[in-house]
Amino acid sequence: MDGPGARNEFIVVSGEAAGNRLVIPRGEVTVGSQDGSRLRLPAYGVSRHHALLSSVDGRTILTDQQSRNGSWVNGHRITSPTELAHGDLVQFGEVSLRFIDRNADGGTPREDGGAPREGAGKDTAKPGPQQPKERLGTALMFAAGINVIGLLGNSLTSFLTELTPTWTWFATPLVGLLVALAIEMLGFYRKNQAAARQQPASHGHAPQAGPRAEAQAGPRPEPRAEPRRPLAATVLLTLLLLGGGGWLVTAGASYAVGYFSGNESGVQRLERQVVAEAQGVRVTILGVQSTAHFTRAEILVNNGTTSTITLPLFQNAMLTGPDGTTYDADSFRSNWQPQIPPGGQRKGTLNFESQLPEGATTVSLSFATVFVQGFDGPRTITVPDIRLKPLAGSEPAAQSHQDAGR
Numbered sequence: 340m341d342g343p344g345a346r347n348e349f350i351v352v353s354g355e356a357a358g359n360r361l362v363i364p365r366g367e368v369t370v371g372s373q374d375g376s377r378l379r380l381p382a383y384g385v386s387r388h389h390a391l392l393s394s395v396d397g398r399t400i401l402t403d404q405q406s407r408n409g410s411w412v413n414g415h416r417i418t419s420p421t422e423l424a425h426g427d428l429v430q431f432g433e434v435s436l437r438f439i440d441r442n443a444d445g446g447t448p449r450e451d452g453g454a455p456r457e458g459a460g461k462d463t464a465k466p467g468p469q470q471p472k473e474r475l476g477t478a479l480m481f482a483a484g485i486n487v488i489g490l491l492g493n494s495l496t497s498f499l500t501e502l503t504p505t506w507t508w509f510a511t512p513l514v515g516l517l518v519a520l521a522i523e524m525l526g527f528y529r530k531n532q533a534a535a536r537q538q539p540a541s542h543g544h545a546p547q548a549g550p551r552a553e554a555q556a557g558p559r560p561e562p563r564a565e566p567r568r569p570l571a572a573t574v575l576l577t578l579l580l581l582g583g584g585g586w587l588v589t590a591g592a593s594y595a596v597g598y599f600s601g602n603e604s605g606v607q608r609l610e611r612q613v614v615a616e617a618q619g620v621r622v623t624i625l626g627v628q629s630t631a632h633f634t635r636a637e638i639l640v641n642n643g644t645t646s647t648i649t650l651p652l653f654q655n656a657m658l659t660g661p662d663g664t665t666y667d668a669d670s671f672r673s674n675w676q677p678q679i680p681p682g683g684q685r686k687g688t689l690n691f692e693s694q695l696p697e698g699a700t701t702v703s704l705s706f707a708t709v710f711v712q713g714f715d716g717p718r719t720i721t722v723p724d725i726r727l728k729p730l731a732g733s734e735p736a737a738q739s740h741q742d743a744g745r
Contacts, residue, residue, distance in 0.1 A: 634690075
């Protein structure tokens with residue numbers, strides 16, 4: 340049996356804790372990174388339940404507990420219970436330890452982490468190289484790069500939306516995706532740089548342990564395997580999502596918003612502005628557009644009377660085509676405030692429920708009733724002879740109708 344004070348030890352030979360002694364308790368001892376381990380090693384590459392040490396009758400046996408990075412003795416990964424000998428170099432993850440058998444000669448381990456002064460052939464254990472740290476300038480450079488990418492993305496988004504207002508729904512997510520990909524690439528590059536800086540520290544030269552030492556340093560812990568995604572496949576998938584699904588989503592959203600709000604882009608058909616006035620109320624037609632679903636008229640109303648007037652739209656504002664067909668204004672899809680104070684004016688957009696015929700050349704707009712809070716002012720008002728341009732492709736048809744009339 341082990342006598343008092345003759346318990347075996349580990350001496351840390353690498354890292355900031357180089358030279359520290361770890362006494363191995365008698366009996367079975369768990370080695371791992373969790374708090375419940377009797378020999379706790381909170382370092383990278385050490386599993387929660389990494390290994391088991393059995394110290395009985397002066398013998399110390401190491402058994403790996405199927406840890407992710409394995410347990411190593413003198414540069415070899417152990418696969419079965421292995422008895423440790425005096426001077427063996429043991430590695431758990433990034434922690435390198437020298438095993439000291441206090442029963443071999445009863446010597447006292449040296450303060451520098453080497454083996455006891457037993458005889459010739461024993462090298463002095465030296466602390467391994469410390470892991471290099473990232474410089475402040477490099478960290479600031481990456482932070483500035485990320486902010487510059489975001490600034491360029493915002494500027495490009497503003498430029499594209501002003502250049503092509505119709506494609507705002509498409510330009511914004513496109514630029515956002517490009518910015519996200521650029522930031523991800525910058526982060527990937529930084530991660531690789533950090534891994535490159537760590538490599539020399541992981542493969543630094545460790546001191547030899549004596550006759551049984553078969554390697555200068557323990558192996559680097561095996562990293563967790565990550566699935567590889569070819570860059571070409573990633574770019575292709577991104578383009579497919581952007582050009583297919585992304586475009587459909589943005590186009591569908593734009594279509595739905597335009598339809599339900601009435602704010603669709605259209606073709607301007609008004610040849611020139613038309614003005615009509617009745618008893619101090621003047622209505623100016625500023626524009627007439629044909630959209631995918633509606634006819635939209637932009638008007639300006641000046642109230643020159645001394646009374647407040649009200650021009651409601653529901654079953655009151657009508658657009659009359661050349662064939663006598665009338666179209667009611669849609670109150671929900673129009674942008675119009677019906678009440679106009681004395682001496683005031685109101686500008687707005689009236690959306691009518693359907694399109695005018697492509698060959699229509701003249702229409703009229705009327706308010707069937709003008710509600711006046713007083714005695715002056717008209718009871719109705721109409722703007723006749725609003726001349727329109729024919730839509731593209733309908734001009735020959737209109738010309739043929741004129742020729743037939745001759």
